[in-house]
Amino acid sequence: MNKIEHIGIAVNSLQSAGKIYGKLLNTTIYKIEDVLSEGVKTAFLSAGPNKIELLEASNPDSPIAKFIAKKGEGIHHIAFEVDDIKAEMERLKGEGFVLLNDEPKLGADNKLVCFVHPKSANGVLIELCQELEPRIKSQESR
Numbered sequence: 001m002n003k004i005e006h007i008g009i010a011v012n013s014l015q016s017a018g019k020i021y022g023k024l025l026n027t028t029i030y031k032i033e034d035v036l037s038e039g040v041k042t043a044f045l046s047a048g049p050n051k052i053e054l055l056e057a058s059n060p061d062s063p064i065a066k067f068i069a070k071k072g073e074g075i076h077h078i079a080f081e082v083d084d085i086k087a088e089m090e091r092l093k094g095e096g097f098v099l100l101n102d103e104p105k106l107g108a109d110n111k112l113v114c115f116v117h118p119k120s121a122n123g124v125l126i127e128l129c130q131e132l133e134p135r136i137k138s139q140e141s142r
């Protein structure tokens with residue numbers, strides 16, 4: 001696994017949380033994206049090389065709505081960048097981690113993602129993400 005790619009924070013409102021984090025980091029949201037498959041609306045801010053992903057539920061059945069109902073707003077997941085998500089998923093399965101999806105799926109910010117169950121990781125939801133573009137480029141250049 002490479003570096004932490006971003007930290008995901010569950011919020012009630014992207015608009016108000018976006019303002020607060022914008023002030024905190026002295027920046028503005030650089031990208032807003034609906035991830036329909038996950039029932040979330042995401043907003044990204046950066047602080048130097050680091051990214052914060054704010055997550056708002058886009059429907060009442062969204063995992064973010066359930067998370068906030070149970071725990072309130074707060075840190076939702078930590079995402080790690082990986083070069084080969086399938087290989088990393090196999091490795092983690094072999095180590096006994098419970099993955100929340102069997103196949104990588106398309107997440108926010110042009111990434112293939114997979115989540116590791118928080119029960120497997122001391123209560124923290126872990127996201128693996130692989131940037132899509134470099135891979136496509138490297139395949140093109142072959």
Ligand code: ZN
Pocket residue numbers: 006007008053077079127
């Ligand atoms: Zn994320």
